[in-house]
Amino acid sequence: MMSDYSRDALRTAVLYGLLSILWFMACDILLPLFVDEPARLAFCHQMAGYAWVLLSAVTIFVARDRLRKIIGGEAHFERQQDDYDRLRLAEAVFDSTREGVLVSDAQGRIVHVNRAFVDITGYQAEEVLGFNPSTFKSGRHGPEFYRQMYHSLLSVGQWSGEIWNRRKSGEIYPQWQTIRSVMGDDGQLKHFVAVFSDITAIKRSERELAQLIHFDALTDLPNRLLLTDRISQALTSARASKRGCALLLIDLDHFKNINDSLGHNVGDDVLKAVAERLKGLCGNETTLARPGGDEFALLVKNCSQVVRAAALAQQVSEVLKAPFVIAAHQLFVTASMGISLYPGDAQSAEQLLRNADSALFKAKSEGRDCYALYTEELTAHAQQRVQLAGELRQAIEQGELRVFYQPVHDLITRSVCGVEALVRWQ
Template sequence: MSASYREALRAALLYLLLSVVWMQLSGYLLNSFFDSSAELLRWQLINGYAWMTVSAGLIFIARARLLRCLGIGARLRERSEDRERLRQAAAVFDCTREGVLVTNGEGLIVHVNRAFMEITGYQSEEVLGQRPSLFKSGRHLKGFYQAMFETLDSRGEWSGEIWNRRKSGEIYPQWQTIRVIHDDLGRHSHYVAVFSDISAIKNSEHKLMHLAHHDALTDLPNRLLFTDRAEQALASAQVHKRGCALLLIDLDHFKMINDGLGHTIGDQLLKAVAERLKAMFGAGITLARLGGDEFAVLAESCPHLVQAAALARRIIDGLKEPFPIDGHQLFINTSIGISLFPSDALSAEQLLRNADSALFKAKSGGRNGYALYTEELTAHAQQRVEISFELRNALDQQQLRVYYQPVHDLKTSRLIGVEALVRWEHPQRGLVSPAEFIPIAERTGLIAEIDAWVMQQACRQMCQWQQAGKVLSFVAVNVSSRLFARRELYQQVAQVLRETGLAPACLELEVTESAVMEDPEVALEQMHRLRELGVRLAIDDFGTGYSSLLRLKRLPVQKLKIDQGFVAGLPWDEDDAAIVRVIIALAQSMGMQVHAEGIEQVEQAAFLLEQGSHLGQGYWFGRPVPAGQLDWLRAPVITQSLA
């Protein structure tokens, strides 16, 4: 109970006590001193007035005391509520995860919270009385802070990203909000800054930016970043009048490693190649992985063609050393296409496109080398695009034709079979050479569809010849690597034989040596299934691939075809003659027939017959012709022709 309340209570009790005493005294006086009624009446009047005066005074005193007591209680309750709100605000101030800093009107720090100390590393006693300039990073110019205070003066608040320094010296980013506090007179009394550490957000943004512009496997720049850097390099080269070179690198036969050893080994090889390439180059050269097994190199100061060629040769030689990966010694060859700025192209996109054309030339020329871009390559590339587009419609519009080249028994010169060869009869360009459209069909994937169509047409034609009494032992059909790699080839061949009614033994499928060696185990399984079906199998272009004799002896093939590249030099080229002898001896030892193609002279046929080759085809026997123009007459006997 407060002192004021007790004082008011005492005043009220005194008033009651005086009232009782006065009543008692009045009664006694009335009974003792007044005999007449007139005197009694006067006394009562005087007594009443006196008592009223005393009562009014006492009531006034008690009321004043009571009102003063009630006012003090209200103020005390208000103060108590204020103290509670301050305790709550202090708890929030101290527990919030954002750092809080309060300065007075003069800019001196008067308060900081716990989060401030955790973020900055400073204790409160180290910063109180200091100015916030203590935390400057040095990354912002003077104008930055001037603009901040101008905004505070005009709007009373500023928000933005700012870089400050921790006690350790580390510079870090903050998102900060500063507000101005005014006193009752409207003057700036305090400044309150609330900030959060956004280092984690900045790091995440940096990582995302890095991932968007770098290859995840090798950590090299990707195509997007490489193109951007190339554009900047070309712009700088144009200003400073210097040349640049772009080299497009492709790993030869990388698919064989992926298929044979698995993608894990393939990925490790790509990383090892990237590391070796990085070790080759210094400043001024940008290396990137564009995708798959394709890399790109931009030499920013390469004014001469000779320098670009020397760089390409250094890359080819540098990658020839084996790569020890997971217990394997892996060897890889490289093809490189080169395009130069400004002689070949003036933009990064055009430079890449021209280098790709040169790379195609390098791979077509036998791989493991480099090629330079020329205008002729551009025209050739444009022509390839046009042919690719038109070839897609050739099948539907029945523009493809099947020609048949005779195959003769070298000993008797008798026509024994034919090879089915596809031709394209273009409505405007006439007969398009297979050398022009077959590589494009292989690159676009159309070759598998074309091969299937040729097989069906050849089987149907073979049945027509048989019905007409024409005797042939077989019709040979080429099977591309794409079609051969399809597991449904067995069903496809079986369906064609079933639809046409041709006996399986009359169909011979020719598979290139390289197609078999791409995945030997799958090839072995595929060939056994086809042999079970009853068709004949032959290895085409033998001697040009990477055959393993151990695998070759397991293949269920009946024939080896000697590539025309070895036949062309016979019988005068000693190397060709030696190779042909070895192939014939190998086939005979394994119980296979030998079939030579590309025979154009009787001397070549005579040499092959002498060495034991069984079958032959080529211009000396007959060119590929439509079915109706095939010459069924016996070819001249070789010995008689020589005589």
């Protein structure tokens, strides 16, 4: 579509062309009436051309302001059209982005929001224009948080971080937000532009991942990783308060038989039922965990006395005595327990776990369905067992083991009824 400036320029050009034609036609008609000699007539035609050029120049000079407006206006219009196209493009990007955008003036009054802002917050544009962004505060951040935010905006011109705000529905939710201050040509603050994303889904995924990393999926109890961390925290607190703590490792006796005979589904249900019973023994200072398999752990803060730890082990045995009814099966479950104490037995989380495991092995060796306290002798025995296992493996590789068979006789029939194999380490 032709602009007003283009139409004015076209009219001027057409008018100039018509006047030029009329001028020269008039000269061709009138000059022969006054001049008969061809030489003088040619001269007069030439002078008429010069006169038209001079008249055109005078006309252009007289109408210079009008011509400047026409020529300059067209360029100005083209610049305006380019600016308008850029604005339309920016507006399209502004409204199509998935991030919420909020623009406020230097006084903090909201002057513009995009479509994503409406979708995320639930507020319509007309409901927030003219208001301060503090309308969306969640109450989870104190005054110091906002002071640091505004200090960053005024000192470095931007701020980025996680912030919790409130939707129109009242729900508070997390955002990742970037705010920039916009300066005018005069160097004065003109606007603030905030771009934010709703990170609720990311936070949910982080919680689910943390749950998978730190908790047992079957019983929803802390796993070995989280238990180790809880032990470290308990030891730190115990050192500060000069108190102790106790760790009980609980292993269900012959649990493999349940899995082998009734299936893993029944075994899983037994583990969940055991976990529920053990939770009844937990107070505010007790952590129940499932390090793995058929093993549970009880971490007790402010417990440095053997008597108290032994009493808790006895309570575990008592709470497991009642039969478990799982899938129409009546099952009896007993447990072996190993106890290790801080500061008497260990000084670190790893050492406390290792010593409780040594005590658990002792309890199993003594017939199961009992508990054992850690002693230094258990560590020596454990080291001997590890050393013996290594030496036996080396003996097998080097062929140092010999097998000898001796007959077994039936005294009644006086016949050989079998053989006995003996392995000797030579």
